[in-house]
Amino acid sequence: MPEPMDASRARRLIEGCLRRELAPDAALPRENVDLVEEGVLDSMAWVSFLRALESSTGAPDLGSLLMGRPSSIESVLAAIAASDGPTVAELPVKTTAIADGPVEGVFLVSSGTAFGSRNVPSEEVDREFGMPVGKLRKRAGILSIARVAEGESELTLGARAAQQALRAAGCGAGEVDWILATSETHHSYPSLGAQLHSLLLARESCGVLDIGGACLGLLNALAAARAFLAAGQARTILVVSADVHSRILAPGRVVGEFGGLFGDGASAFLLRARADGENAYRLGEFQFGCAGQYAAAIRVASAEAGAPGGALEVQFDGEALSRAAVSRMEKVLHDAALRSGFALAEAAGFATHQPNPRLVELLARHLGVPVEKFPLIARTCGNLGSSTCGAALHTALAAQAEVPAAKRKPVFLASLGPGLLFGGGWVEPAAGRA
Template sequence: MTQTALRAAAIAGTGSFLPERIVTNDDLAAELATRGIETSDTWITERTGIRQRHLAERGVATSDLATEAARRALADAGVQADELDLIIVATSTPDFVFPSTACLVQAKLGNKGAAAFDVQAVCSGFVYAMSTADAFVRAGRARCALVIGAEVFSRILDWNDRGTCVLFGDGAGAVVLKAADAPGILAAELHADGSQMNILCAAGNVAYGEVTGDPFLRMDGQAVFKQAVNVLEKSARQVCADAGLTLADVDWLVPHQANVRILNMLARKLDVSLDKVVVTLDRHANTSAASVPLALDAARRDGRIKSGHVVLMQGVGGGFTWGSVLARMS
């Protein structure tokens, strides 16, 4: 990477990719029933707003989904893979212990030489990655960055735990950030509280040639719910203040897609109309680090998010982590 003058970062393109296989709540309820586990479309829809999720077939890895989303974002931005000088993948379900999923994506895209690394902040991963890429661009250490959120969360779910397995899906979303004269990224703020690691974790690892600990996602749903609403509200107010804007200036809220009741409560606390909240969790479920870029791309492509709009992206999840990125769309 070469050192250049300070500058701003702007969103030049977005893309996303979902595995083909759709599993509805009814499909899932029928599958779980074969193992004596009871759930229903009514319970899942009423408690979460989720109606279906996309699940990757065995053998399809995070880097596969990430690469497809990246290709679409590059095409949208009119950028060639060899123009990239920074690739960041936010994921908690990497293909390997190492190399990073970002390096695998780089190879699949045919880029050589860009810096490439993963960011691990679970469902806050995409806002962590965007904030990192923005800092690289503003510091003059990158000119053209690819930021991806990609997950195959289906691989770390305990499919015998109805309290978690109904909540998640697989997918990927990507953004191309380019150096620009005027800021696209207006402000960003990130936080973590590691003392709350136990409310949402997958506390397993690979060591001595075997899996150690518990490789499945575990969650205290009610604790996560309460924390999520609180921290997202505070973070939304802070990032707007940092940018010298108010919530009234925000055209679209693109929050992490976990539970529609969290989004409704957040909108009420922030006094933001529900019409301004992008919701994709009904179709995608919770895709962790992929949820925000998937929602951003969906709302851009269906024409809701337009050039000049101010978009507030928010992540929250395991760690416990949370954060926001405020952007004006190019």
């Protein structure tokens, strides 16, 4: 935890912020004077002073801590001393190498998920793409695809998942220090993270970071959040993934064997530097890599100008990609098991990327674990891009919430992105090993 700010530094910051609200030649009031009651500041200036102070001290809860107390410098000093917010300016710079071993105290405290509200049978998708009816069901194991309805977007799905995660933790958007967002389909500005920040009404001093990696984006974001929290640069972080493929990978733009696999969805996770609540999970280590030899197995780019219907150029070697996907996910899951000290057989679940359900069945066979341990999001929703792994993790954790805390087990994570990027890790019950 950050060290408390010393009183002389706190006084200096208070004076600096107060001077910005007072007339230039005004004398500083005594510490016990009620600034509002005595008319030193009006209510707008008082709140403005507190917001400036929250920002400069890095303690976002000052306004809340001052409720029921006089609006005096004395009270503000006491609130700064009582705040457990990260006093960023005071922290020594420290680095935390992931390779150094597990970082103590980074916890996933709640999660949420949202899917496009239209559930489209795979046979209908076959027809849309001009494929033989039954192809997606037989070849890929996909029964239906979740697609957005009019009015739904990455933003609305992401916000829905985020609000679910916030409410599950009883956490206000004002408590969030960073929003880390990832999407493989949102390519406009303001970025998804910035739009989520506004829609959720996070406080202005909450940072935003949009993270790439396509289907690996969620794990990238979780790893970045873990580093921020471990370094003491944040107290609460919201990680959100949201993908709406149906407006990009549409019939006429891409072939059905590729575009027909994808659905629309979102996931969200609230991470903290302390294990709040009985459903908290400690975030384990992450491992990432890039198998460049498979870079050509999947490429998606805008077609040259003048191409009919805004077609996308999709290079998709399904067979090579399938082999690479299974081998890399198998590798990172075995590595995660070794580093965590948990056997794969002990896992409560596997939250992995799911290019299609058939590949998940193959991966389960290779690992020697029952396929039932993989929440099969892709079977009813399709491949949700960066949100597949998130929706699977949310589902696995929701199932674990029904189990007594002492009997809960870890969930392993693995995902992939074009490149071929890969990564994995695990979460384990905060209460300790079963």
